[in-house]
Amino acid sequence: MQALRRTLLPFVGFALVIALWWLTAVSGVVGERNLPTPAAVLDAGWTGLTTPDGLLVDIRLSVLRVLIGVVVGCALSLPLGFLLAWFPTTRAMFDPIVSFCRALPPISLSPLVIIYLGIGEDARLFVLIWAAFFASVVVLYEGIAAVDDIYVRAGRALGASEFEIFRRVIVPATVPQMFVAVRVALGVSWATLVAAELIAAQRGPGWSIQRAASFFRTEDVYAGIILIGFSALLMDMGVRLVQRRAVSWQERVVR
C-alpha cells in the first residue's frame, strides 16, 4: 500500500497539473497562440524528436555537455574538497575564495571565457566544469565539516592514525554528502548550460527554444522546456538510484 502510494502519487501530481493546463488552454482565457494545449505540445515534441537533425540531436548534445561538466567537475571537486576541508590551514585559507567563486553565477564568466576560449565547445565545457566544480565542492566541504565528532573520537580511541581516520571514518561518513554534491552539480550545470545556449549557441535545446520563440511557435517552446526538464529529472533520478544503493546504511526519517 505504502509502495503503491509512493509510485502512484507523483503521476497523480503530474496528471493534475496537465489537467489544469488543458482546461486553461481550451477555455481560451490566454489565447490559443499563447498557450497551446498539452496535445499540441506533445505533437510538436514528437515531431521535433522524430525529424532527423531535430530536437533529439539538441537534447543529446546537452545531456552530453552536462555529463562531461559534472563528471569532470566532480572528479576535481571530490579530492580537492577533502583536501581543503581536512587541513585547518588550507580550509581557513581557501574558504572565502571558494565561497566567492560559488556565489558568482557561472554564466557571468561567459564574456571572459569567450575572449580566451572563443565561442566553441571548449568555452561551454569550461563554464560547465566551473559551475559543477564550485557547486559540488562547497556541498562536500560542509559535509566533511558536519561529520559527527563522536565517530572521529571513536576511531582515535580504537587506535586509528590520522590517515586511517581520514580514509576509514571521514570518507565513508561523507559518502551521502558526495551524492548530494553530484546532484547539486547536475542542477547547476543544467541551469548554466541552458542559460548559455539561450544567449549564444549553434545547437542545443536552449538554442532551439530561443529559435522557436522568435517564430512564435509556442508549442515548440513548451516541448523544448519540458524535454529539458525531463532530461534533468531523469539524470537526477539516476543518481538517486545509485545513492540509495550506496548509502543504504543511512538512517532516514520515515514518515
Place this chain on the structure above:
Amino acid sequence: MTGDISNARISFDDVRVGFGAGKKRKEVIDGVSFDLGPGEFVSVLGPSGCGKSTLLNMAAGFPATDSGEVRFDGERITRPESRRGVVFQQYAIFPWLTVEKNIAFGLTLKSNRRSRSEIDETVRRYIDLMGLGGFEKALPKELSGGMRQRVALARAYATDPDVLLLDEPFAALDAQTREFMQELLHEASRAERRATLLITHSVEEAIYLSHRIVVLGNRPTSVHEVIDVDVPWPRTPQSRLQPEFLEVRGHLEGVMRPLSGSTLRKAQT
C-alpha cells in the same frame, strides 16, 4: 603532588578543569583524585553536568586538563590509544559498517593489526559473549539501542585493551534491558578481569558492578566520598536483595539526594 601510584592503572591526580575565558569562565572540576587498580571495577556517580564525561574523556586521551594530570600505568595520558577502550555516552558505532565490521574495526588498523583468522575468531567470540548472534551482517540502523551499545562494548573489548572506560553505556535503555546489560557486563568483566571505569547515574548499577564507587559532588566538582562495595563476588540477580547491597544502596541514595536536589534548585534559579 606526585602521590604513590605504585600499581594503579589509571590515576587522577588533583585534576582541575574549567571552560570558557574571562567573565564566562566556568570551573567544572575542582581537584579530583582517585585511582583505578588492576582488575578493579570502579564506578563514578555524580549529579548531571558535574563533569563525569569530562573526566572519562581525559582518561581516554581527549585532554581538557588545566592542572593536575591523568596517568596510565604511571605515564601522563596525552592522546587516545587502543590500550584504553572507550564506550561513549552517545551512540558511536559506525553506521556505515555492519555489526561484525564494527567489532573488527580496531583490529584492522595499523597499530593493532591481526591476521584474518584471528580477527574472525575475536569477532565470533564477542558476538557470542554479547548475544549478537544472527546480527553479524546487520547495519546499526536495524538494531535496538541496547544492541547498539552491545556492539560498542564488543568493539571496545575486541582490541584487548588494558582498561575499559564506559560512559553511561546503558543510560538510554529501559529498566529491563538495563538489568540484562548489567548482568552481561558483569559476566564479561569477570571473564576478562579488565580494569574498568564506569560512569553512571544509577546507584543500583554502580553497586551491582563495582568493587569501589567514587561519588562526585556538585560543580565545581571534587570527590565527595569513596565507598568500598562489600557485596560478595560474583554478583547475581539475587545480590540485589542481600543486606550488604541494600545497606550500600540506602547510604548512597541518602548521599545522592541532596546532591541532585541542589542541582535542580540551581537549574531553576
